[in-house]
Amino acid sequence: MAGTLYLCGTPIGNLEDMTFRAVRVLKEVDLIAAEDTRNSRKLLNYFDIHTPMVSYHEYNKTVRGRELVEKLKAGMNIALITDAGMPGISDPGEELSAMAWEAGIPVTAVPGPAACVTALVLSGLPSRRFCFEAFLPQEKKERREILEELKKESRTIILYEAPHRLLRTLEELRICLGGDRRISVCRELTKKHETVRQGTIEEICAYYQQEAPRGECVLVIRGRSREEKKQESREAWSAVSLEEHMAHYMEQGMDRKEAMKQVAKDRGCSKREIYSRLLEEKK
Numbered sequence: 001m002a003g004t005l006y007l008c009g010t011p012i013g014n015l016e017d018m019t020f021r022a023v024r025v026l027k028e029v030d031l032i033a034a035e036d037t038r039n040s041r042k043l044l045n046y047f048d049i050h051t052p053m054v055s056y057h058e059y060n061k062t063v064r065g066r067e068l069v070e071k072l073k074a075g076m077n078i079a080l081i082t083d084a085g086m087p088g089i090s091d092p093g094e095e096l097s098a099m100a101w102e103a104g105i106p107v108t109a110v111p112g113p114a115a116c117v118t119a120l121v122l123s124g125l126p127s128r129r130f131c132f133e134a135f136l137p138q139e140k141k142e143r144r145e146i147l148e149e150l151k152k153e154s155r156t157i158i159l160y161e162a163p164h165r166l167l168r169t170l171e172e173l174r175i176c177l178g179g180d181r182r183i184s185v186c187r188e189l190t191k192k193h194e195t196v197r198q199g200t201i202e203e204i205c206a207y208y209q210q211e212a213p214r215g216e217c218v219l220v221i222r223g224r225s226r227e228e229k230k231q232e233s234r235e236a237w238s239a240v241s242l243e244e245h246m247a248h249y250m251e252q253g254m255d256r257k258e259a260m261k262q263v264a265k266d267r268g269c270s271k272r273e274i275y276s277r278l279l280e281e282k283k
Contacts, residue, residue, distance in 0.1 A: 003030070003072045005100045006079040007093060009086045009112015013190035015046060017113050023047050025110050030076040033068055035083045035091060043081075056080065061092040065099050072105045079110075086114045090134035090160060115189055116158045119218035122196050123156075123184035126222070130156040136169060147176045150221075157221040163187075163213040170208060173221065174201045182222040188215040242277055 006025050011017040026032060026049045033056035034040035040053065056064050072078055080087045080096060086109075087093030100107050116134075120127050131153060137143045150157055161169050166185075173183070179202030188194045193215070197204060201221075242263065249259035264270055 001075055002103075002105045003075050003077040004106045004108060005068075005072055005097070006077070006108055006110055007087045007097060008079045008081050008110040009114070010040075010043060010081050010084060011190065012084040012113045012115050012118065013188065013194075015043070017190060018043075018047065019110070019112060022110050022112055023049065026051060026079050026081070028077070029079040031068075031071065031078045033064070033078055033080045033096070035081070035087075039083050040081055051079075056092070056096065058092050061095050065092075065096050068096060069099050069103050069105065072100060073103060084113075084115070086112055089114055089116065089132075113190065115160070115186075115216075115218050118189050119184070119186035119196075119220050120156065120158060122186055122189075123220035124198060125156050125182060125184060125220050127156065129154075129223075130158060131223075132158045135160045135162075143172075147172060151176055152224065154223045154226055156223050157219075159219040159221070161217045161219060163215060163217060166213045166217055167205070167208050169219070170201060170205045173219075174205050177201065177221065179205075184220045185213075186218045186220065187213065189218065191215070 006029060008022050008025060009019070010022065026044065026047070029051060032040070032044070032049075032051050032053045034053050035055075035057045037053050037055050043049075044051070044053070054064070054068075056068065068078055080093055082089075082091050082093060088097055097107055116132050120130060133146065133150070136146055136159060159169070173181070179200060181201050183199065183201050183204055185197045185204055185208075186195075187197075197207065199207070245263045245266070249262050250256065254262065264273070
């Protein structure tokens with residue numbers, strides 16, 4: 001009978017955030033796979049956990065992942081932990097989880113802290129709808145493409161960033177998203193020097209030009225409002241004639257009545273007004 005893979009959340013800073021269940025599971029499993037064994041050893045020692053441990057990280061995830069799956073197939077119960085937070089969120093835990101599911105191995109989670117969710121609820125920004133991008137890619141073309149996508153995003157945006165790259169990222173966000181967009185920069189979450197700095201991107205850029213950032217940061221950015229998106233759409237369509245606008249939808253298979261309804265929606269006016277203006281243009 002196959003063993004179970006446990007995805008165990010660990011503290012992102014404050015050790016008191018470790019759950020009773022996580023401690024019990026880490027003591028009971030046959031093996032712990034850790035992102036950084038040296039770092040995790042401190043955590044295990046603190047909670048008097050002496051379970052054998054192996055490394056599982058970005059650079060050995062393929063080979064070690066196969067090894068762990070074979071051990072799970074043989075009946076071993078294995079817990080996966082990351083340096084901080086929940087495995088699988090912006091780390092190679094997602095690959096091991098997928099490999100286990102593919103091999104028919106039971107996978108379960110032992111919930112714990114996650115920096116992205118912690119920052120979101122602290123940010124003071126809308127939390128009903130949000131998207132998580134983790135770290136922006138370093139490759140220029142891909143980074144530019146992601147930023148262009150985020151420019152149109154209406155949900156609250158969550159990003160991770162290292163302190164030495166924070167100012168560069170803030171400057172890019174200011175240019176791409178606009179300096180007046182609201183943002184919260186959360187750093188050193190749950191630790192002694194935890195801070196949450198709120199303001200516009202312009203204001204936060206100015207602050208960090210004077211104060212060198214320290215500690216890992218989570219950026220929480222207000223999404224674009226629906227009204228802003230509608231207004232941009234109206235402005236774009238205003239440069240197109242009504243007949244051209246109608247033809248755009250009729251070429252997609254809409255009849256004239258349906259097209260007129262969509263044109264009215266695009267331009268923020270009534271269908272009756274579109275009908276009247278089309279008659280005027282025709283005359």
